[in-house]
Amino acid sequence: MFRAIDHHFEVACDDDILSDLIDEAFAHCIIDSPDVDDAENIEISVRDAEVRIASDDGVVTVPLNRSLQSVVSMINLRGAQRRDETLPVLHGGAVSFGGEAILVLGRSGAGKSTLVSALAGSGGEYLADELLAVRSATCVSGYPKAITLKSGSCDVLPFDRPDRPKRAQRFVDTVDYVAPEDAGALTVLDEAWPASIVFPTWDPSLAVAEVEPLQSSDALLLLCEAAYLPLSPVAFFSLAELAGRCPAAAVRYATTEDALIEARREARTVEDVKVVTHGPSAQPSRISVADFGQEAVVHHPDGRVASIAGFDAAMWSAADQDSAHPLHLVATK
Numbered sequence: 001m002f003r004a005i006d007h008h009f010e011v012a013c014d015d016d017i018l019s020d021l022i023d024e025a026f027a028h029c030i031i032d033s034p035d036v037d038d039a040e041n042i043e044i045s046v047r048d049a050e051v052r053i054a055s056d057d058g059v060v061t062v063p064l065n066r067s068l069q070s071v072v073s074m075i076n077l078r079g080a081q082r083r084d085e086t087l088p089v090l091h092g093g094a095v096s097f098g099g100e101a102i103l104v105l106g107r108s109g110a111g112k113s114t115l116v117s118a119l120a121g122s123g124g125e126y127l128a129d130e131l132l133a134v135r136s137a138t139c140v141s142g143y144p145k146a147i148t149l150k151s152g153s154c155d156v157l158p159f160d161r162p163d164r165p166k167r168a169q170r171f172v173d174t175v176d177y178v179a180p181e182d183a184g185a186l187t188v189l190d191e192a193w194p195a196s197i198v199f200p201t202w203d204p205s206l207a208v209a210e211v212e213p214l215q216s217s218d219a220l221l222l223l224c225e226a227a228y229l230p231l232s233p234v235a236f237f238s239l240a241e242l243a244g245r246c247p248a249a250a251v252r253y254a255t256t257e258d259a260l261i262e263a264r265r266e267a268r269t270v271e272d273v274k275v276v277t278h279g280p281s282a283q284p285s286r287i288s289v290a291d292f293g294q295e296a297v298v299h300h301p302d303g304r305v306a307s308i309a310g311f312d313a314a315m316w317s318a319a320d321q322d323s324a325h326p327l328h329l330v331a332t333k
Helices: 015-027 062-083 110-119 216-226 233-245 258-263 313-321 326-333
Strands: 002-005 007-013 042-048 048-056 060-062 089-097 100-105 127-129 131-138 140-141 147-150 175-178 189-200 210-214 248-253 276-278 288-291 295-299 307-310
Touching: 002 062, 007 015, 007 062, 015 042, 015 062, 015 175, 042 062, 048 062, 060 062, 062 089, 062 131, 062 175, 089 110, 089 189, 089 216, 100 110, 100 216, 110 127, 110 147, 110 189, 110 258, 127 131, 127 189, 131 233, 189 216, 189 233, 189 258, 210 216, 216 233, 216 248, 216 295, 216 307, 233 288, 233 295, 248 258, 276 313, 288 313, 307 326, 313 326
Parallel strands: 007 042, 100 189, 189 248
Antiparallel strands: 002 007, 042 048, 048 060, 089 100, 089 127, 089 131, 131 140, 140 189, 147 175, 210 248, 276 288, 288 295, 295 307
16 A cells, blocks of 8 residues: 555556566655555556556556656655645655755756755765655645656766666656665655745855745745645645744755755745635635745646735735725736
């Protein structure tokens, strides 16, 4: 039995080699709960040039060389979507140092997993590299599957791509999975205290890393962008509390050495930014607002977010009484 965030699943595969690869990818996700009622059963059958994957959502057929990646991607999506709606799940990872986690978040291809691997190998404790659940502003829980690395990532990391025997290579294309201990992680954690947030971008043209500290409202916008939808008002407010408590920065880097220096730099000393939450509105737009004082972030139920300046409680009160108020127009446009 395995677990991805709050989703439980079992896998049956008729090919021993592919079965071993799947077990390796989810080795740290094994749980001792054989009697879980809502566990998903996934059945995998290997044919000459393709793999058949049967799950709760039906049957899909994928090319042989994309079978491992397809299984892992499907489970990732299940973990992101099959959770309580009040729990925000982010596209990103985390590595902890002494119980304090650096969250590494952003879009695909930004260099998240490469940076997570480098952080883990520099003496960190691994939590996740693709999915991260925000239990509260002071607790994040991980999803410790093997680290996803594209073929080019290992070129800038101090370890090699896994040396697969030929029979295993047929199930693996340009994406492979590295056990956190093979990347150098000290251990694997279930949860940690979030201490800082990094939004990385890999840019090989840079001579040195560039760091841009972010205001809490800007960090919340990026957190919402990294969150899997739907994002309920409760989940939105959890992210707002996280953005108000954790220092955040956008880091552009060319080498993992530069990125490590900036990501592990001692967090700037700040007091928690007070966030006042409003909503959701009683009006048809059903907007919610996280007010940081100088700026506020407006959240629409369909996932859209926007920041506004000069917000105060009187503005919210007026908007809550009038669906034609400009605040509602911000949320709907």
